Amino acid sequence: MLFLYSLKVGVTLGASPATRAFESVAAALVGFAAGWAWAYAVKNRRLLRDDIPDEEAHGMSDRILAEPIAATVTIPFAFIGPWLWEAAWLTYPLIAKLLKRRRTNKK
Numbered sequence: 001m002l003f004l005y006s007l008k009v010g011v012t013l014g015a016s017p018a019t020r021a022f023e024s025v026a027a028a029l030v031g032f033a034a035g036w037a038w039a040y041a042v043k044n045r046r047l048l049r050d051d052i053p054d055e056e057a058h059g060m061s062d063r064i065l066a067e068p069i070a071a072t073v074t075i076p077f078a079f080i081g082p083w084l085w086e087a088a089w090l091t092y093p094l095i096a097k098l099l100k101r102r103r104t105n106k107k
Helices: 002-013 017-045 054-080 082-088 091-105
Strands: none
Touching: 002 017, 017 054, 017 082, 054 082, 054 091
16 A cells, blocks of 8 residues: 555656655565565465475565565665666666575575
């Protein structure tokens, strides 16, 4: 709901550095909360079905965390310029790849 509210604020008030930063902060908070919830589910396989392999469960953690990290990266760019804020979202694929590589290097 927080993220949807941030989008409504952006539409209502128009695109400004503050509304874009609010969208990034909301996306980061929602994403980190989702990451925490997934970590709780995976720990000791508390909420996972038995047929889900550990590799897949931990791979999902990487995909979940990539978005809030990218959202955090975009926050300062909201104040620099609107096109830079939008371009900063392109860090998402790079962050996802780095997280995946980190997981494969731990093996």
